Amino acid sequence: MEVDPGTNLLIAGPPMTGKRNLAFDILASGGRTGDGAIVVTTKDNGEQVLTEYESRLDGSTPAVGVVDCVSKQRGMTPRRVDGVEYTSSPVDMTGIGIQLSENLQRFYDAGVRTNRILFNSLSTLLMYSNLQTVFRFLHVFTGRVQSAEALGLFVIDSTAHDDKTMSTLRQLFDGEIAVREAEKNRSEARIKGVGPTSDWRPL
16 A cells, blocks of 8 residues: 555544554554654553554564553553653643654654654544544644654544544545455455545455
């Protein structure tokens, strides 16, 4: 899949269909060629995310930054881990934006010019905040991805939200990777909105 720098993609589908794994695979495929990676996690703790990402890299050590939005909200006192920064909660959208900018600046200072940014998951934001607030935040966030000429990946559980919410959010993205359950507990994905719509392909 070749997309232009500055592209923002929504990865949407039901639960347990492999959206998260697909997003990490796309992230790591860039990491293996030297791209920087930033993960904003509103579901898993930062250390877990960092370990999972690095396990996919085949020994390469690209620039990586994780923004953990869950540990402090759960009352944990997270230990200091290189590459992991913390916000107070998933609705600390100002903090998330600051951490994104600081990671991009850190990578730039280190000579890393191409980056991939994963946000997992938008559904968590929508649990804690209203659609209008999330839309405004994502408008700024996707704009930052675009201006940095990065690749943005945003995971959402499409079955957790009504059609109005999904159609409103889709306006912010250049394209979408749709994921669905297929036969024999397998999942399929297709990309639309960026070039011709692809066929459904097994994950």
